[in-house]
Amino acid sequence: MTAATRIGGDRAYIHAxxxxxxxxxxxxxxxxxxxxxxxxxxxxxxxxxxxxxxDGRGLDFSAIGRRxxxxxxxxxxxxxxxxxxxxxxxxxxxxxxxxxxxxxxGYTKGCRCRACKDGAKExxxxxxxxxxxxxxxxx
Ligand SMILES: [Zn+2]
Numbered sequence: 267m268t269a270a271t272r273i274g275g276d277r278a279y280i281h282a283x284x285x286x287x288x289x290x291x292x293x294x295x296x297x298x299x300x301x302x303x304x305x306x307x308x309x310x311x312x313x314x315x316x317x318x319x320x321d322g323r324g325l326d327f328s329a330i331g332r333r334x335x336x337x338x339x340x341x342x343x344x345x346x347x348x349x350x351x352x353x354x355x356x357x358x359x360x361x362x363x364x365x366x367x368x369x370x371x372g373y374t375k376g377c378r379c380r381a382c383k384d385g386a387k388e389x390x391x392x393x394x395x396x397x398x399x400x401x402x403x404x405x
Contacts, residue, residue: 292315300333317336320334327342361379
């Protein structure tokens with residue numbers, strides 16, 4: 267064990283936090299290395315999580331890109347999409363939908379990213395619930 271990776275250790279050291287369930291799949295130690303400028307290979311979801319933390323620390327996109335092994339435009343894109351990790355394997359990356367918001371009900375202007383898919387799923391769930399209520403009221 268080293269002091270550098272101990273949670274609750276040196277205050278200058280940036281720690282990866284666990285506030286969302288998907289972080290269970292992330293290597294938090296690897297993320298911490300990236301946060302603190304150590305060279306490390308990260309998966310894309312790990313890069314995004316690290317970028318989000320660094321953004322919260324006020325680093326600019328270029329500096330964030332250097333730490334996580336990406337470029338400023340990619341980092342900006344992650345932030346624009348709410349730091350959502352890209353969907354596993356089959357889900358496409360978010361497309362440019364202008365000023366519209368990803369994740370609203372239905373596919374947003376043809377975007378099939380995870381946020382938009384989840385929005386569509388939730389919308390159809392609500393539609394089914396409404397139809398069910400209607401049928402029950404009629405019966
Ligand atoms: Zn989308």
